[in-house]
Structures are given as C-alpha cells and as structure tokens.
Amino acid sequence: MNKVLFAITALLLFHSSSTAQIAVKGDMVYTMAGDPIENGVVLLRNGKIERVGRFDVPSGYEVIEAAVVTPGLIDAHTVVGLAGYLNQPEDQDQVERSAPMQPELRAIDAYNPREALVTWVRGFGVTTIHTGHGPGVLVSGQTMIVKTVGNDVQEAVINPAAMVAVTLGNGARASSGSPGTRSKMIAMLRSELIKAQNYTGEDARDLRVEAFKAVLDGEMRMLVTVERAHDILTTLRLAEEFGIDIVLDSASEAYLVTDQIKAAGVSVITHPTMARHGGERANATFEAASILRGADIPFALQSGFEAYVPKTRVILFEAGVAAANGLSFDEALASITIDAARLLGVEDQIGSLEVGKDADIALYDGDPFEYTTHAIGVIINGKLESTEVR
Amino acid sequence: MRKHLLLGVLVVLTMTHSSTAQTRAFIGAHIIPIDGQEIEHGTLIIEDGQILAIGSAAEIEIPLGAERHNANGMVIMPGLVDTHSHVGQVEGGDGSAPIQPDVRVIDSINPRDSGFQKAQSGGVTTANIMSGSGHLLSGQTLYVKYRDADVIDDLLILDDDGNWLGGIKMANGTNPRRNAPFPGTRAKAAALVRAEYIKASEYGAKKAEAAKAEEDAPPLHLGYEALLDAMSGKKVVHHHTHRHDDILTVLRLSEEFGFRVVLHHVSDAWKVADEIAAAGAGVSLISVDSPGGKLEAKDNHFKSGRMLEQAGALVGFHTDDGITDSRFFLRQAALAVRAGMSREKALFGMTLAGAEMIDLDDRIGSLTPGKDADFIVLSGDPLSVYTHVQETWIDGERVFNRSNAEDRKYATGGYGTGNDQATFIHLLEREAGQ
Numbered sequence: 001m002n003k004v005l006f007a008i009t010a011l012l013l014f015h016s017s018s019t020a021q022i023a024v025k026g027d028m029v030y031t032m033a034g035d036p037i038e039n040g041v042v043l044l045r046n047g048k049i050e051r052v053g054r055f056d057v058p059s060g061y062e063v064i065e066a067a068v069v070t071p072g073l074i075d076a077h078t079v080v081g082l083a084g085y086l087n088q089p090e091d092q093d094q095v096e097r098s099a100p101m102q103p104e105l106r107a108i109d110a111y112n113p114r115e116a117l118v119t120w121v122r123g124f125g126v127t128t129i130h131t132g133h134g135p136g137v138l139v140s141g142q143t144m145i146v147k148t149v150g151n152d153v154q155e156a157v158i159n160p161a162a163m164v165a166v167t168l169g170n171g172a173r174a175s176s177g178s179p180g181t182r183s184k185m186i187a188m189l190r191s192e193l194i195k196a197q198n199y200t201g202e203d204a205r206d207l208r209v210e211a212f213k214a215v216l217d218g219e220m221r222m223l224v225t226v227e228r229a230h231d232i233l234t235t236l237r238l239a240e241e242f243g244i245d246i247v248l249d250s251a252s253e254a255y256l257v258t259d260q261i262k263a264a265g266v267s268v269i270t271h272p273t274m275a276r277h278g279g280e281r282a283n284a285t286f287e288a289a290s291i292l293r294g295a296d297i298p299f300a301l302q303s304g305f306e307a308y309v310p311k312t313r314v315i316l317f318e319a320g321v322a323a324a325n326g327l328s329f330d331e332a333l334a335s336i337t338i339d340a341a342r343l344l345g346v347e348d349q350i351g352s353l354e355v356g357k358d359a360d361i362a363l364y365d366g367d368p369f370e371y372t373t374h375a376i377g378v379i380i381n382g383k384l385e386s387t388e389v390r
Numbered sequence: 391m392r393k394h395l396l397l398g399v400l401v402v403l404t405m406t407h408s409s410t411a412q413t414r415a416f417i418g419a420h421i422i423p424i425d426g427q428e429i430e431h432g433t434l435i436i437e438d439g440q441i442l443a444i445g446s447a448a449e450i451e452i453p454l455g456a457e458r459h460n461a462n463g464m465v466i467m468p469g470l471v472d473t474h475s476h477v478g479q480v481e482g483g484d485g486s487a488p489i490q491p492d493v494r495v496i497d498s499i500n501p502r503d504s505g506f507q508k509a510q511s512g513g514v515t516t517a518n519i520m521s522g523s524g525h526l527l528s529g530q531t532l533y534v535k536y537r538d539a540d541v542i543d544d545l546l547i548l549d550d551d552g553n554w555l556g557g558i559k560m561a562n563g564t565n566p567r568r569n570a571p572f573p574g575t576r577a578k579a580a581a582l583v584r585a586e587y588i589k590a591s592e593y594g595a596k597k598a599e600a601a602k603a604e605e606d607a608p609p610l611h612l613g614y615e616a617l618l619d620a621m622s623g624k625k626v627v628h629h630h631t632h633r634h635d636d637i638l639t640v641l642r643l644s645e646e647f648g649f650r651v652v653l654h655h656v657s658d659a660w661k662v663a664d665e666i667a668a669a670g671a672g673v674s675l676i677s678v679d680s681p682g683g684k685l686e687a688k689d690n691h692f693k694s695g696r697m698l699e700q701a702g703a704l705v706g707f708h709t710d711d712g713i714t715d716s717r718f719f720l721r722q723a724a725l726a727v728r729a730g731m732s733r734e735k736a737l738f739g740m741t742l743a744g745a746e747m748i749d750l751d752d753r754i755g756s757l758t759p760g761k762d763a764d765f766i767v768l769s770g771d772p773l774s775v776y777t778h779v780q781e782t783w784i785d786g787e788r789v790f791n792r793s794n795a796e797d798r799k800y801a802t803g804g805y806g807t808g809n810d811q812a813t814f815i816h817l818l819e820r821e822a823g824q
Contacts, residue, residue, distance in 0.1 A: 085682030120680050256805065276712055277508075282808030286717075309683030309690075309713060317679060320775045321718075325802065371724030371775050 021045050022382065023061035024361055026069030030330075032338040032352040042069065044359035047382035052353050064384070066376060068368055070333060071353050072127025072360030074340035075315045076269045076300035077223070077249060079134040081111040081118050081146070085311050091115075094134035094305065096141065100174055101192060103211035105141030107132030108160045111153045113146070117312045121303070122148040123390040124316045124375045125362030128158065130344050134305040135167040135225040135249075137174070138185055139192075142211065143223060145344055147360070149380040158346055163223040163247065164215055169231045170280050186234060193242050215244050223269075225249040227280035229256040236264045247343070250275075250304065252284035258295035267298040267343050272313045273321040275304060289335060290326025300340035301332075320369030332369065358382075412786065413437040415452040419461035422772070424468055424741050425756035434466055436763035439786035444757050467737065467772060468756055469515025469764035469784065470719050471744030473674040474628065474654050474708030477505035477716065482521020482529035482559065488572045488579075489586045491616035493529035495521050496546075496554060501539040502810040504800065509716035510536050510790040511801035513766040513779040514709070516547070518748050523561035523630040526573065526583050530616055531628055532556040533748050535764070537784050547750065557748065558620050558649075561630035562639060563686050580639055587647045590617035620649040626749065627651045628674075632686035634658040641669045652747045654708065657690040663701035672704040672747045675739075676714065677725040695726030699735045706744040717801065724773040737772060 022044040029040030031052055041057055043050040057063055084091025093110040096102055111131065112118075121129070132143030143163045150156035166172075172185050179185040196212035214220045224235045224246050232251055239246040248254065250271040254261060261268065270288050277284045285291070292299040301322060303313040315336045323332035341351025350358050359382035366373035378386040414436050421432035423444055433450040435443040443450055452458065478499040483490030499519060509517065516535050521528035533555045534545040546554045562579050566572060573579035593614040600607045619625040627649045629640045637656060644651040652672040653659070659666060659673055666673060675698075681690045698705045707722040709715070714722070723736040731739075745755030754762050763786040770777040779801070782790035791797050799807055 085680065086685055086688060087683050088685065116682065117680055253805075274715065274718060276715065277803050277808055278712060283803070283805045285803035285807075287802050287804075306683065309687055310678035310680040311683040312680045314679050324776045324778070369775050371721060372728045372773055374728065 020382070021050075021061045022359075022379070022384070023057040023063045024069055024363070024379070025057070025063060025065045026363075027067045029069045029353065030071070030333055031354065032071055032334060033354045040069070042353050042361065044361075044379065044382045047359055049353055049355055049357050049359050051355060064363065064377060064379075066363035067366050068364040068373075069353075070125065070362045070364070070368060071337045071351055072362050072378065072380060073125045073315055073336045074300075074344070074351060075121065075126050075129045075131075075303050075336070076340040076343055077143075077302035077304060078121075078129050078131045078312060079305045080121060080129055080303070080312050081113065081115050081131050082107065083117075083134060083305065083311065084112070085116045085120070087308070087311055094132075094140070095136040096133075097137060100137050100172070100177075100179060101139040101188060102137075102141055102208065103139045103164045103215075104207035105133055106161065107142050107144040108153055108157065111144070111146065111156075113150050113153055113156050118148050119386075121312065121314055122378055122380075123386050123388050124314050125364070125368070125378055126315060127360040127362065127378060127380045128341075128346070128350055130162060130302075130340075132162070133165045135165070135171050136305075138167060138172045138179055138188060140165045140167065142220065145346060147380055149383075149385055158349065159344075161214070161220055162344065163221045164211055165223050165225070167225045168235060169226055169228055171225065171227075182231065182234070186238060189238060190241070193244075197242075216242060218245055221245040221247055223247050223249050227252045227284075229253040232257050233260060236260060236266065239264065239266070249302070250281075252281045252288065254297075255285065255288060255291040258291065258297060262295055262297050267300075268292055269302045269343065270299050272302060272304045272315075272318045273325065274313065274318060286321060286325040289322040289332075293327060293331055298339065298343060299335065300343045301335045316368060316375070320371070323369050329367075329369070413442070413453050413456040414459060414786070415456045416459045416461045416466060416767070417452070418447055419464045419466040419767070421757065422465065422467040422737060423757040424738055425758050432466070434461075434757060434765065436783075436786050439763050441757055441759050441761050441763050441765075443759055461767060464780065465768040465770060465772060465777075466757070466765055467768065468741040469754065469766055469782065470513045470740050471706070471742075471748070471750075471755060472509070472514045472517040472709050472711070472716065472719060473652065473706050473744045473747050474676075475509070475514075475517045475519055475711045475716065476522070477509055477517070477711050478503045478519060479505075480519050480521060483525045483527075486571075488525050488566055488582055489527040490525060490529055490613070491527055491558065491586075492612040493521070494532075494556075495519055495529055495559075496532045496542060496556070499532065499542055499545075500810065501542050501545055504807055504809060505711065505716070506536055506539065506545075507790075507797075507800040508807070509709075509711065510782050511779060511792070511797065512715070512717035512719050513768070513782055514716050514719055515764040515766070515782060515784045516745070516748075516750065516754055518557065518628060518708075520559045520628060523559075523565040524568075525561060526566045526579055527558065527560045527586070529559055530556050530625070531559050533750065535784050536782075536789065537787070538789050555749070557626040557628045557652075558616060559628050559630070560640075563630070563632050563636045564684065565630065576636065576639070580643065583643060584646070587617055587621065587643075587649075590614040591621065591647075594618045594621075621647050623648070623650050626747065628654055630654050632657040632684075632690075634661040636686075637662055638665060641665065641671060644669070644671065652706075655687075655710070656694065657687045659694040660691055660697040661689070663694075663697040663703060666698065667701035667703040672706060672743070673698055674706045674708045674744070674747060675722070675726065676708055676710050677722055678714070692725045692729035695731035695736065695739070696729055699731050704743055704746065705731075705735065705739045706747050707739050708744075720772050720777070720779075721775075724775075727773055733773065740772075
C-alpha cells in the first residue's frame with residue numbers, strides 16, 4: 001500500500017492535468033468486459049481509455065499502482081447532490097411538496113456538485129450517479145446522470161434529463177388532499193398521460209404536460225419507486241396501457257412477481273441491499289439482487305434515498321453485501337458498473353475498461369467489497385480526482 | 391493418542407458431573423476467546439449453560455457422553471453485546487416531561503417482535519434495550535439476552551436477588567430540544583438535569599436522616615429512587631451525545647453527581663478522545679455509511695475507534711437498531727478496523743467491552759470457563775463481509791441455526807419476516823388444535 005501511496009503522491013507532485021498520460025497498473029484489473037486481467041495495465045490518454053491488457057508500460061506515462069483496479073462505480077439511483085448532508089430544510093432539494101405532480105422540475109436546476117456527499121461517495125470509487133428528484137410525492141420531478149466531478153453541473157452532466165421520478169404506494173400518499181389512495185394515484189397519472197397524448201403546444205406551452213409527453217415519446221423513461229407486489233403489477237399495467245418505458249425502482253417485493261416483471265421486459269434498480277426492513281419494505285430481503293439475477297431480470301444496485309442517517313448509502317458497500325447474499329463477486333461488481341451503465345443507457349461511454357470509453361477508474365488495496373479494504377484513488381475523465389484513503 | 395493417556399482423567403471428569411448434564415463439544419473451530427490468544431484449531435466445551443473448557447483441540451479432552459459438533463472451518467467467538475438497541479417496539483417517556491426516570495422500558499417491550507429473531511441471526515446475544523433520545527432522561531433501560539421468548543421474563547438478566555438489570559437513558563444535544571417543558575437551549579438542558587439530580591439528592595438525604603432517627607421515610611418517589619441508583623453507581627447512565635461540547639457537558643455532569651456514564655453514538659468522539667479517556671467514561675460507537683443526516687453527526691467518522699483506542703478509552707459498539715440492523719452488527723467492528731482500530735480491540739469492543747459497560751463482564755463477553763455459554767459460530771472471519779453467522783447459542787441453547795430454513799428467513803429477510811411472527815404462529819397452532 002505504501003508503494004501505491006507513493007506512486008499517487010509522485011503523480012500529484014508532477015502531473016495532475018487532464019491531459020496527462022496515465023498508466024494504471026493493477027495486481028487484478030476487473031475490466032467488466034471479459035475476464036479480469038492479472039497484472040493488468042490500463043493506459044489513459046486525453047480522458048479516454050487508450051489500451052487495456054497485460055503489457056509493459058510505454059515511456060511517457062505516469063504510473064499508478066493498486067492491488068485492485070475497477071471501472072469507476074455507477075450508482076444507478078441516488079439523491080446525492082440534491083439531498084444535502086446536513087439534512088436541514090435549506091439543503092433538501094429532492095422533493096417539492098407544493099403539488100403532487102411536478103415532472104417539469106429539472107434536476108439540473110438543483111444539483112450542487114460541491115455537496116459534501118458527492119465528495120463522500122466519490123472517495124469510495126463512485127464516479128457516476130443517476131441522481132435527481134427523489135421519492136416522496138406522486139411525481140417529484142426529473143432525474144439526470146452526472147459524474148461526481150466538476151465545479152458546476154455543466155462539467156459534470158452526462159444526461160441532463162434521464163427519467164421522470166414517480167412514487168406509488170404509501171410513499172405517495174399526500175398528508176392532505178390528493179392523492180389519498182392508490183387508485184387515485186393511478187387515476188391522476190392516467191389523466192396527465194392522456195393530456196400529453198393530445199398535446200400539441202400550439203396554443204400555449206405547458207411544461208408539465210411536455211414532460212409527460214417526453215415519457216410517451218420515449219425521450220425520458222419513467223422511474224417508478226414502488227415496494228409492494230400489487231403496486232408493481234399496477235405499474236406494469238399502466239406502462240402497457242400507455243406503451244411507455246418504465247424502470248422499477250426499489251421494488252422490495254419484486255421477488256413475488258418476477259414472472260410478470262420478466263414478461264414485461266422491465267429492468268429493476270433494486271433497493272440498497274442494507275435498506276431497512278420496515279414500512280413498505282417490511283418484506284425486503286438481502287437476497288433481492290440474487291433473486292432478480294436468477295429470474296434473468298436486468299438490474300442494478302442503488303444507494304437510494306435516506307431521510308435521516310446515514311444521509312446516503314454507498315453502493316460499494318451495498319454491492320458487497322449483495323455479494324455476500326447470493327451474487328457472485330463479478331455479478332455484484334457488474335451491478336455497480338457495466339450493468340448499471342446499460343440500465344442507464346450510457347454503456348457506450350462508461351461502465352467498463354474498454355478502449356475509447358471514458359477514463360473513469362477506481363483503485364483499491366484489496367477486494368473492494370471487504371469491509372477492511374480501502375479505496376485509495378479515483379480517476380475521472382483521465383484525471384486523478386481523489387487520493388484519500390477511505 | 392493423547393486421549394488414551396488421559397482416559398483416567400476423563401473418567402474422573404465424567405463422574406464429577408451429573409449424568410443428566412447437557413455437555414456439548416465444538417471441535418476444530420478457529421476460536422477467538424477475547425480474553426486470550428486466538429486458537430487456531432480449538433475445542434469449546436459447554437455444560438449446563440456454561441463454558442466448561444476451551445483450548446486447542448489437541449489439548450482439550452472431550453468428556454464422555456458429550457454431544458460432538460464438528461466446527462472445522464468455522465470461527466467461534468463470544469456472543470455479541472449490543473450496548474444500545476431499540477428492538478421490540480420499545481417505548482419510554484411520553485411528551486409530558488423532559489426527565490422521566492420512573493418510566494421503565496420493561497413495561498413496553500413486545501417480546502414477539504421479529505426484531506428479536508433477526509438480532510439472534512446477527513449473532514447478538516446480549517443487548518441493552520433503551521428508550522429514545524427525545525428526552526433528557528427517557529427512562530430505565532433493560533439488559534436482555536436474546537433467548538427464544540414468549541414473554542418478557544424470558545429475556546431478562548437477573549441479579550442474585552432475582553431483580554432485572556438495566557441502566558438509565560439520558561440524552562443531550564438537539565434531540566431532546568423542543569417546546570417547554572422541554573429545554574430550548576443546551577444550557578437549559580443541563581440546568582434541568584442538574585435540578586433533578588439535586589432534588590433526588592435531597593430526597594436521598596431525607597431518607598437517610600429519617601432512617602437514622604428511626605422516623606417515617608418521605609413518601610416513595612420512584613423517579614428519585616432511580617436517580618439515586620445512578621448516583622450510587624448501581625445503575626449506569628447510558629448517555630446519547632454527539633457534539634464535542636455536549637460530550638464534555640456529560641462528563642461534567644457525571645463528575646458533579648457521581649454517576650457512572652457510558653457515552654453513546656459520540657459522533658465527535660475523535661475530537662475529544664483524550665478528555666473522554668481521562669474521565670474514564672466508556673464509549674459505545676456507531677458508524678453509519680455517511681456523515682450528516684443531522685447537524686450533530688456531520689463529522690461522524692469511522693476513525694473514532696482508532697482515536698479512542700490510542701487515547702486508552704474503553705470502546706464498545708452498538709446497533710441503535712433500527713438505525714442499523716442487528717444483522718449487520720459485526721460490520722461495526724469491521725468499519726472501525728477499516729479506519730485503523732486494531733482487530734483485537736475492535737473484537738473486544740463487540741464483546742467484553744460491551745459487557746463491562748453493562749456490568750456483566752463477570753458473566754458474559756469472553757469464552758472463559760465458568761461464564762455463560764453465549765457464543766456464535768461463524769462461517770469465516772468476523773470482519774469479512776462474506777461471513778455469515780451460522781449459529782447463535784445463549785446459555786447453552788441454540789437460538790439460531792442458519793441451516794434451518796425457518797431461521798434462515800430471519801437472517802435474510804423475506805415475506806412476513808417483519809410481522810410479530812411468534813404470535814402469528816402460536817395463533818395458528820391454537821386454531822389447529824381446536
């Protein structure tokens with residue numbers, strides 16, 4: 001480990017610009033595109049991956065070494081950057097409660113790239129997050145995909161409008177007014193979607209309806225946070241009725257209806273493995289990811305939304321516990337790298353260590369899932385962004 | 391070979407123990423006794439709910455008639471001691487007053503809550519069940535063993551006189567802060583606590599004077615009696631506290647009124663580690679996966695364990711279940727080790743240190759002959775994410791067995807595992823019987 005730290009320190013002293021040429025050497029390199037490479041090397045140039053394999057490092061490259069090298073981790077759903085770590089009213093921007101349906105709210109207008117939790121998760125190797133408006137009202141707003149880097153959101157953003165965040169079940173029940181019941185939630189959504197079907201925008205623009213229209217047109221998917229099995233089936237019915245692309249989110253009772261989910265061809269961003277088993281998640285299981293894998297349903301892991309402590313979870317830890325509960329090491333790592341990239345539709349850019357993809361890399365001093373292993377470095381767009389030992 | 395040599399000794403051993411004794415031998419495990427060196431290929435022998443012998447498999451003779459358990463490839467260590475949990479739908483004081491020492495959590499716990507089964511599957515054998523932190527003093531806590539329970543009595547830990555054991559729950563910082571009669575500021579919080587302890591002292595003095603003069607004692611005041619138990623050292627004060635200045639306020643009050651204190655959560659512990667160590671206060675830590683969630687926890691850091699160890703403080707851990715799930719309790723030790731705490735002290739913190747904090751270190755917390763047979767069988771190293779608790783034993787009884795499908799459900803979760811399952815099953819059985 002000292003060697004690694006020395007290498008990183010040396011790099012910091014001599015070079016840290018994004019144009020530097022970096023060679024990342026790993027005792028074990030998990031590319032997530034084929035078998036892991038023992039004593040592998042990943043060359044980074046101009047922010048992209050230039051070459052991957054087992055070879056001697058050419059001259060002109062700064063060398064960084066680590067026991068384990070993986071693609072930068074991707075958190076398939078979080079609220080980091082909108083739900084701040086202090087948890088005071090002034091740093092909580094993930095839910096606006098003035099109305100039950102506000103799909104026109106854009107994550108890019110609220111995201112704080114300098115928020116402490118962005119830095120926190122990056123320190124563990126998380127380089128990309130799907131974040132934005134969270135669960136808690138029927139339609140809370142839009143989500144986006146950003147890298148955990150940059151001083152402003154423009155530098156960070158990959159997709160500024162990824163999905164429209166919907167919550168069904170008790171989580172969407174309004175304390176007063178509508179929706180007060182499950183049926184009402186669906187009635188309200190149906191009504192808006194029908195409006196969107198008929199929308200032309202010729203008389204006057206309506207951003208709310210336009211957001212739903214974007215869902216109908218396949219420009220944005222609908223991310224439906226839902227727990228109970230019957231709510232999952234309601235979600236699938238609604239999706240079929242309107243022919244819209246949905247992603248099931250959290251879905252702690254998905255294991256009861258895997259056949260239906262599989263038949264619908266829907267992906268699941270499953271709840272954090274260590275999510276508390278209470279409320280509508282009372283029936284959750286640590287084996288959720290493993291069951292989805294067994295049912296051949298595409299899935300990724302998420303850190304999710306936390307109202308109290310911890311203010312965010314860390315997908316590295318969630319994947320580790322999934323690996324201890326039925327997923328193989330490779331499957332668990334895939335669920336926070338390449339599988340997450342595929343689910344988010346960004347697999348051409350990130351998620352694996354392949355030539356031409358973004359140079360986003362996480363470094364560890366051992367098995368990344370072990371509690372006592374440390375994250376020792378994070379590279380984003382070819383630039384060493386963190387050397388903290390976490 | 392050695393067995394033959396020691397046959398004579400064995401005969402004596404079996405004769406000196408009652409023929410009805412339930413003796414079990416766990417053979418071949420890697421044993422972490424906590425009070426001594428780890429044993430690579432060891433044997434643990436228990437009898438009648440207590441630990442009879444422990445040592446390397448080569449040295450320990452297995453009594454005749456003992457039930458043999460093959461523990462090859464397993465790790466055995468003492469049952470975990472959770473110094474701070476809220477399982478069992480526990481309640482404490484209500485909104486009527488900020489200081490309610492007469493309230494006892496024993497009167498609120500639902501022993502059929504499935505949280506108990508889940509905690510068994512996490513390897514927790516002893517816990518301090520507490521009321522919440524929304525009061526300066528929310529009630530009297532309860533020390534329990536996670537035995538299979540139908541009624542609260544099944545969980546209790548009794549002293550020699552048959553009294554249940556527990557401590558006192560106190561809190562400062564922002565949680566107890568609300569509208570009057572609760573405090574609105576930190577100084578007011580301390581003033582309210584101080585006033586109550588002074589009243590209890592005066593009550594105690596009157597009682598003593600009356601006894602001396604052989605006069606009638608003042609009317610029994612259950613709240614003051616509890617505070618007197620704290621000041622006499624009979625009951626430990628378990629004090630929720632986070633911020634560095636609040637931690638020092640607790641230490642001052644502890645010194646002023648002479649109550650023994652264990653600091654709980656202690657987000658800023660790493661900032662005042664030397665002061666805590668100097669005061670001799672125990673510290674029960676919790677690591678959560680990110681800092682913040684509340685203002686006082688914004689500097690919560692995995693490194694507190696290391697810093698406190700370096701300062702020489704007594705360090706234990708807790709789940710604060712449901713803040714963290716009892717099934718992930720071992721993870722607390724592992725995260726502390728991740729940030730530099732020694733493995734030895736971290737495992738000590740999960741067991742014997744916790745036992746010390748609830749005055750039970752003479753009965754539990756290490757695999758010492760004569761202590762209660764509370765231990766866990768693990769599939770691997772206690773600090774590894776891949777390790778599962780295979781079996782949990784309390785007082786020589788197996789309360790969790792991962793190989794059993796019903797038990798396993800509570801280890802992983804799944805449909806119905808949040809329900810008061812024991813009650814549900816019992817009802818069905820009763821119906822079936824009719």
